[in-house]
Amino acid sequence: MSSPASNSNSIHQRISSSPGKSHRLSTVNDETSDEFKAELLRKHLVSKEERNKSNTNSPSHANSASVSGADNTGSNNNNNGAGGATEASEESEEEFSAPLDVPGADITHHLYAWERQHRNSTNGRPRSMSFSNVQSALESQSEGEVDHSLGYLRHPGGFRRQYIANRARERGDQEPEFANTTFVDYLVLFGHFAGEELEEIEESSEEGRDDDRRKGRSERDPLLPRPIPIRKRSTSAARRGTASVTQAVLMLLKSFIGTGILFLGRAFLNGGLYFSTAVIIFIAIVNMWAYLLLIYTSYKVPGSFGDIGGILYGNKMRLAILASIAISQMGFVSAYTVFVAENLRAFVVAVSESNLNLPTILFILMQIPILTPLALYRNLTKLSLTALIADAFILIGIVYLFWQEIAVLVARGIAKDVVLFNSTSYPLFIGTAVFAFEGIGLIIPVVESMREPKKFPYVLSGVMVALTALFASSGFLGYAAFGSKIQTVVISNLPQDDKFVQSVQFLYSIAILLSIPLQLFPAVRIMEAGLFVESGKYSNKVKWKKNLFRLFIVFICIVVSILGANDLDKFVSLIGSLACVPLCFIYPPLLHLKACAKSTFVRCTDVAMLVFGIALVLFTTSLTIAAMLGE
16 A cells, blocks of 8 residues: 555646646645645545435446546535535544445545545544554555564563553653563574574465466466465565664573583593683684674675575585585484483483483483474474473573582592593594584574674674683583593483482473474474475475475484484584584685685685684594494
8 A cells, every 4th residue: 555645746646637627736736735735636536425426326427426536526526525624524524435335446545545644634633543553553564664663562561561662762762672571582593593584484375376276267367477486585684673782692692502511521521621621712712703704794695594605606505505504403403312311311210229221212212202293393483382491491400510510629629530631532522512602503593683783793702702601611610520430411420319410300301302393493494495395284285295204304313313322422523523513614704705805814714714614524523433433
């Protein structure tokens, strides 16, 4: 619908084009007042009374009067509309209503709407704004303008927040920031993983196409058929972020903190105390550098991670990036599955007092009935409760773990068998460290969600400093407290007969189990988008094909989990080396090199990081595989 402002600019053009009236409207131009335009317009509109009279005579008379504005209608309006429109508005607010039931109504409808809006704004009794505000908001949204205050209404307490925001705008103050009381915004990041539009958009036109196929072609079909898109994407430019700096920090912290922090104690054993501390700081710096390269590239070439690669290097690069993302996410799912199985096994052994020692593979298979239905969810908001519970349990587990490790160090001091550098297994630490810092898939979505995306480099720097301190402290304290006896999952080193430890162990396992579907979602949607054209909303056949495909992906992840169950620390290192290193250390400098590198120094740094990433993949992957096969 065109806006009233644009209608007012074109009204005198439509009126002046009427036959026999141009000599009377010679003075109408862009500087003519709206009052004068409205007065002239009323002479050509048909009132309700006139339309009712014409209906009793002949339909053709009403049609001609409403569409062409004949002279006899104009003369009638001279008496009823021109001279008395202002006076009659007190008696009948809808004197000139849009005749929607006559031919040609869509042509003249906006003229009636403009006249009605002008009358409401100038008469002595203004119209109630309870509806007109909503109508104007909807009209502004149809023109591409977003009223962010309406977004508050979706959440509890939304009317109050909308009122406060409106009052602030009326005073000219900055709109206040409201705390995010729901978990949906965090889940939306996984729907835009790596900037890809992964949420299924069910288009209503698909149902219409199915109906048309059954009925055959009709007069409503376009002569030139439009191509059916494989999937609907909303570009980053179309989305306007609303998240504050604080909200962006919280989303990044939620994205990075998971199971990796629990593997770092064992990883410090593989690398040595001092070596691991130095390397984890170095890995954090290189990771932050890679993230910034990707962000600066996205400023130059807007789009998702894969789209940027496709624009710069072609479709093969896009497919390579998407394949790496899918492989890394499936690797995370497999590692998380083994982690849950190991924790549940230790929990059962502790509760049964070593009377029930079941194999790890059995606990992996026990997760299938839970993962299968959760993997079939296509709406991420339905997983908000499970994700919230998972993060709460993870926070409880991390706090208790730090408290226990510090208590052990205070009571017994540093373990005597701690080494500063482990020359035999140090490559395993590098892969685990990269695994712990992996989160590049959520970088672009967080930037797009920010109200001020240019501040993201400062946000990322602060978050990376905090994460480095957290991860380094976790690995250092765990290895220093338990030495060579540290387990792959450090919770297993805590007193197993303690009921609270058992509770933490069980809750942390449930937390990771509930977060597995979020890790699986990006991989499944990336592959589904390439394999299936239709969404499946109106086709049970397509829907069940997708369901079977998701079950197949879950089966693949379970098989990989079983294969890596015996060496969880090496398995995590392999995932970090093979899947995470290319995403962090190879693709970002490669994209930045072509899009942004102008000076020789920048080109050299990009090439150096690219060579470092390739060498790291070959070195750590080969040694990790050799270590797994050697045992």
